[in-house]
Amino acid sequence: MLRFMSVGDSMTIGSAGEHTWRYRLWQHLCATYAGPFTLVGPREALHDPATDTPTSYAYADPGFPRAHLAGWGEGWLHMAPLIRETVRTCRADVLLVSLGLIDLGFYTNAEQTADNVRAFVAEARAADPRVRMAVLPVIPNIRAEADPSFATEVTRFNDLLAKTVIDLDEPGSPLLLAAPPASYDIHTDTYDGTHPNASGEHKIAAAFADAMYAEWDLGGPYAGSS
Template sequence: MATGRRRIRPLVLTGALTLVLAVVGAGLWLINRPSSLSEEDTEAAPWEGRGQVRLMLAGDSMTHGADGDRTWRYHLWNHLEPHVEGLDFVGPFSAPATPEQIVPPELFGNEPTPGAPEGDPEGVEYLDPDFDQDHNARWGRTLADASTTITRDVAVYRPDVLCVMIGINDLLHPITAEEMEGRLRAYVAGARSASPKIRILFAEAPPTVIADQDQGFALRLYVYNELVRELSAELSTPESPVVSFDLAGAEKWDVETDTYDGTHPDDSGEIKIAAGFADALSREFGLGPGYPRPLPIAPAEAGGEGTAAP
């Protein structure tokens, strides 16, 4: 991780979480899914000659980033932009998170700053601003919340592809499999109601330190990712493909070296997320090339974290 940077450290939620999961039949998780869509399953992506390709990167704090981060959005933009004509990242926000967005004053019994902006605030900046900063991610956002705004966001910003990594915040509290499924279905349906031909790419939620500390959370995370895989296969249509990919498995995600607090990506984690999305966009939708390998991550020192290579 770059030295001398200002980093806002969020609270790491720990402690036992009560497990409330619906009883799931043994066959629920055994639905097979092809690794990618065949030519018969989906129309060819009409990228060439379009003049513009609009991507909306949506999610929670792992996509939003904090003051002083590059974010994985930076790495994905700089990978895709030379190869995709008219690439445009779109969304209602452009700034990283402020301290108040990361740790709300109400949490400590304080009042919010009068007149604090709800949109993109001043006083926060990226470590490197050289990318299209538009996005649709908010610190602490749940899938339940995102499902209520996605129709409006897609209608206004008209993305061709919706790249989504979300769900961790929904799992911090007791939730049933049926509730998880309902939120995923509502999100897809909401996006499609504004754009019937939208393409949706889901990253499975990566593990966090909480999964090592709380068995209930770990089980909820497992169930959620199974649902992401199953529902992506079920809901996908030739007109509006929905696909998912296993970010943690594909990129050998390591909570100790790829995050700075057990959840949020550090420099190496940002590159791994960008690489996972780039590979999936290329493989599933023919959008740009896969991310170059080996990844430009310096080896982690003993007890330290991997960093982006210069």
């Protein structure tokens, strides 16, 4: 059985009442992947805006494997120390990683964030030398639109991320950079300029799905709503 683990920040954990892109990707894999698979991770909850805690299980459709490693306000800085033990205990085969916005916004500059990407990859491989990783760059968000200096830092990090992926890619443990959704629009694909609504969830899921199909022949082209 192939075991996928989503690793991310608030855009990945989602909030009460949402489907999440994790659900959209699960639907896609159910339709396109021939073998057995599941979603794994040490957490299952959504973020509860009422209490500002990750304690809600009010998924729009709870009928899917909800496990993940995602947290509101967490970034590469937070996940790198956790990933070795999590990959080991959850026996994750494929990591789907969407991180970076929080790091750049509050903790580290582009170069420091790229260093944490390298640490994350090393720690994941220490748990499983054959683990596969698909990584999404920082996608459009309202802060980058409103703050030119932050936008510059995001661009710098995404450039460094692309180079890091090339440097660290290995045949036995492939590292894949997913293309950001070309049509992603913060005014129509998010509900607040950052967090995806239904169409945004589909586009993030499609970014991972299309990358895995193109590079690893895993699943098929994404055919969900856009």
